[in-house]
Amino acid sequence: MAEVKVPRFMISAPGSGSGKTTIVCGLLKALMEKGLNVAAFKSGPDYIDPMFHSRVIGAKSRNLDLFMLGKETTRYLVAKNSRQADVAVFEGAMGFYDGMGKTTEASAYELACTCDVPVVLVVNGKGAALSIAATIKGFKDFRKDSHIVGAILNNVNPMSYLFYKDVIEQETGVKLLGYFPAMQDCNFESRHLGLVTAEEIGDLQQIVERLAVQAAKSVDLEALLEIARAAQPLSYNEVSLEPLGKARIAIAQDKAFCFYYQDALDLLTELGAELVPFSPIADKHLPEHISGLVLGGGYPELYAEQLAANKELLQEVKTAIDGGMPCFAECGGFMYLLERYCEGEKIYNWVGAVPGESAMTKKLTRFGYVHLTAQQDNVLCKAGEKINGHEFHYSDSTNNGTGFLAAKASGRGIWECATVTPTLYAGYPHIHLWGNPEFARNFVQHCCEFAAQL
Numbered sequence: 001m002a003e004v005k006v007p008r009f010m011i012s013a014p015g016s017g018s019g020k021t022t023i024v025c026g027l028l029k030a031l032m033e034k035g036l037n038v039a040a041f042k043s044g045p046d047y048i049d050p051m052f053h054s055r056v057i058g059a060k061s062r063n064l065d066l067f068m069l070g071k072e073t074t075r076y077l078v079a080k081n082s083r084q085a086d087v088a089v090f091e092g093a094m095g096f097y098d099g100m101g102k103t104t105e106a107s108a109y110e111l112a113c114t115c116d117v118p119v120v121l122v123v124n125g126k127g128a129a130l131s132i133a134a135t136i137k138g139f140k141d142f143r144k145d146s147h148i149v150g151a152i153l154n155n156v157n158p159m160s161y162l163f164y165k166d167v168i169e170q171e172t173g174v175k176l177l178g179y180f181p182a183m184q185d186c187n188f189e190s191r192h193l194g195l196v197t198a199e200e201i202g203d204l205q206q207i208v209e210r211l212a213v214q215a216a217k218s219v220d221l222e223a224l225l226e227i228a229r230a231a232q233p234l235s236y237n238e239v240s241l242e243p244l245g246k247a248r249i250a251i252a253q254d255k256a257f258c259f260y261y262q263d264a265l266d267l268l269t270e271l272g273a274e275l276v277p278f279s280p281i282a283d284k285h286l287p288e289h290i291s292g293l294v295l296g297g298g299y300p301e302l303y304a305e306q307l308a309a310n311k312e313l314l315q316e317v318k319t320a321i322d323g324g325m326p327c328f329a330e331c332g333g334f335m336y337l338l339e340r341y342c343e344g345e346k347i348y349n350w351v352g353a354v355p356g357e358s359a360m361t362k363k364l365t366r367f368g369y370v371h372l373t374a375q376q377d378n379v380l381c382k383a384g385e386k387i388n389g390h391e392f393h394y395s396d397s398t399n400n401g402t403g404f405l406a407a408k409a410s411g412r413g414i415w416e417c418a419t420v421t422p423t424l425y426a427g428y429p430h431i432h433l434w435g436n437p438e439f440a441r442n443f444v445q446h447c448c449e450f451a452a453q454l
Contacts, residue, residue, distance in 0.1 A: 003235050006082040007228040008115070010043075010147075012092030012108045013122040014135060019154040020122055021049050023180060024091045026211025028056045030221060031087060033212060039085035041078065043111045044093030045369075045390045045430065047259040047297070053091070056208050060262040064090070064115075067106040067369050067409065068388045068432040071114045075236040077263055077434065078115050087228050090117055096139060096148075100369060101410050104143075112147040115234060118227045119147040120177060125156035129164060133171040140174055149227055152219060153179040161218075177227075178219030183210065243272035244441065245448035249292035254279035256307060257332055259297035264433040264440070268294075271444040280336065281306045286316045291454065292326045292447035293317070295333025297430060301360055301395065304341050308348035321353040321424065326379050326446040329426040331393055334419075337426050338397060354419045354426050356399030366391045369409035372429055376403050378420035379446050380439040387436040389429040401427050423450075 011027070013020050024040075031038050040053035040061035045068065053061030062081050064074050082088040092108025096119070099107035112119050121139055125132050132153065140148040151174050153161055161179040169176055215221070249268065253260075257280060265275060275294070276287040281303055286293075300307060308314075321327050321337070329337050340357035341348045347357075369390045374381050381387075391406075403420030406429060407413070418427025423446060433440040 001235050002079070002238050003233040004079045004083060005233050006078065006088050006231065007086065007225070008082070008088040008090065008117050008231050009224060009228045010090035010092055010108065010112055010117045010119045011122055011152075012096040012112075012119055013124075014139060015095040015098075018122050018124045019180065020091055021052055022183075022211060023122055023152060023154065023215075024089060025052055025056050025208050026180070026215040027219070027224070028053060028089055029208050029212035030215035030219070031089070032057060033216070034221065036086040037084060039082045039088040041081075041088065041090045042093070043090065043108045044106070045392070046093060047261075049091060050262070051258070052204075055204060062263055063261050063432070064111055065106065065432060066110055066114060067100065068390070068435040070435070072237055073434050074111070074114055075234060076239055079234055079236040081263070087225060090115075092119075096121065097142060106369070109143065109146065113145055116232050117147060118149045118231055120150040120152060120224065120227070121148055121174075122152050122154055125153040125160070125179070126182070129160075130167065130171075132164065133168045136168065136174050137172040140172060148174060150175045150177045150224070152177050155180070155182045157181055158218065175223065177223050178215075180214055180218065183214065241267070241270045243270070244444050245272050245451075247273050247292055247444060247447035247451045248276055248287065248290045249273045249294055249447055250278050250287045250290045251275045251294040252280050252296060252333065253277040254281050255298070256281055256300045256303040257296050257298040257336075259332065259430070261432050261434075267433050267437060267440045268444060271440055272448065273444050280310065280313060280317075282310075284310065284312045286313065286320065289454070290325075291451035292443070293320060293328070295327065295329035295336055297331030297333060300332045300336050301341065301343070304343060304348040307336065307350060308341075314349075314351050317351045318353045321351075324423050324450065326423045326443060326450055327353075327426070328379065328443055330430050331391075331428050334426045334428060335395060335397065338399070354399065356397050358395050358397040360395050363394070365393055365396045366406075366413075366415065366428070370406040370429055371409060372417075372431065373405045373407070374403065374420070375405055375416070376420055377422060378403055378425055379423050380425050380442055381436075385436070385438070387431050387439055389431040389435070391429050393428060397428075403427065404429070
């Protein structure tokens with residue numbers, strides 16, 4: 001067992017919509033402007049919030065999903081990615097105690113307990129006064145080991161904050177660290193899978209600058225850092241990885257395909273992969289000398305016409321997969337590999353490496369955490385091997401595959417999913433390769449073997 005001293009704190013809230021992401025972005029920028037090296041983490045499976053963190057700090061933010069990763073791997077990844085940081089900032093998902101079903105499992109609270117992270121609660125103070133104290137006290141006392149030591153009030157004016165600060169602290173035993181006023185020009189827009197991506201907000205840096213100025217003005221950053229530095233050393237088990245060989249793997253990265261877990265990509269790299277980005281929207285050809293393909297999730301439906309118009313690349317992708325090039329495609333990447341995408345009367349021809357078509361639905365389809373068990377040998381694993389994952393999509397297809405059996409973590413549903421072959425995984429479920437590193441090893445090994453045949 002190893003130990004590392006990681007100053008750290010978590011920003012969480014009573015529920016979604018409290019302003020966590022905007023406040024975290026402002027704090028990240030304000031801390032950087034104090035000359036600090038900042039690491040950022042997001043609890044849960046969400047891909048979009050880490051994109052905002054990454055744009056602010058200029059380095060990749062990391063997802064920490066206890067259901068997919070487990071506690072030991074989570075602690076290792078925090079230690080690994082925080083070694084050079086002056087402070088690590090965690091953003092909680094949903095409400096602080098909101099986990100799977102009726103439990104706190106995989107919640108921000110469980111992450112705080114797993115990594116021993118002091119918690120600062122963001123409370124929306126609009127339309128409330130002393131009731132703010134009841135909210136904070138209720139959350140602090142709901143579990144004896146809540147880790148809640150501070151709070152920041154959102155959507156309050158300076159006079160109200162100063163007037164109620166003393167009584168709130170007296171009633172709760174929690175230190176108020178500051179406030180944010182209502183900042184309508186700093187809100188991030190949303191769409192069907194959550195916030196729009198960071199790349200789509202043209203004035204993101206200006207918004208973050210305004211948030212950072214406000215944070216420096218109305219949040220006690222030194223007190224926040226004192227909380228972070230008071231965190232106990234983080235214990236973890238070291239993991240040793242050896243490269244399997246060398247393989248150039250093309251990875252789709254543009255506005256249509258942008259949902260990736262950075263730690264999973266790093267794992268592929270540590271195992272010997274050279275990841276070469278390309279754009280299915282803009283690039284006419286696949287990168288040269290590749291021996292593998294990774295097609296992540298995202299918003300291919302928003303760029304259906306551009307993807308269909310790029311016929312040369314569509315044919316190259318199909319030829320590569322038909323020729324046995326290893327390919328890992330999930331959710332949006334899986335949709336891209338189907339024959340068609342349908343939007344009302346409009347039909348867009350896509351890759352066609354997998355039979356079937358997809359279309360958008362009016363609600364989330366098969367939403368939630370799943371236990372995945374392979375029913376056939378494939379590019380990632382042997383039949384019978386397992387990994388945890390999640391589904392989060394508003395589309396469905398006419399051919400979801402039978403390569404894996406998905407069982408809802410809640411126990412309320414079982415279905416077949418994913419088209420697989422000895423060189424292909426293509427399905428709706430998202431997985432984190434650190435959830436079972438053997439899946440990553442197998443994929444890279446197949447890519448190395450394909451490279452040897454070139």
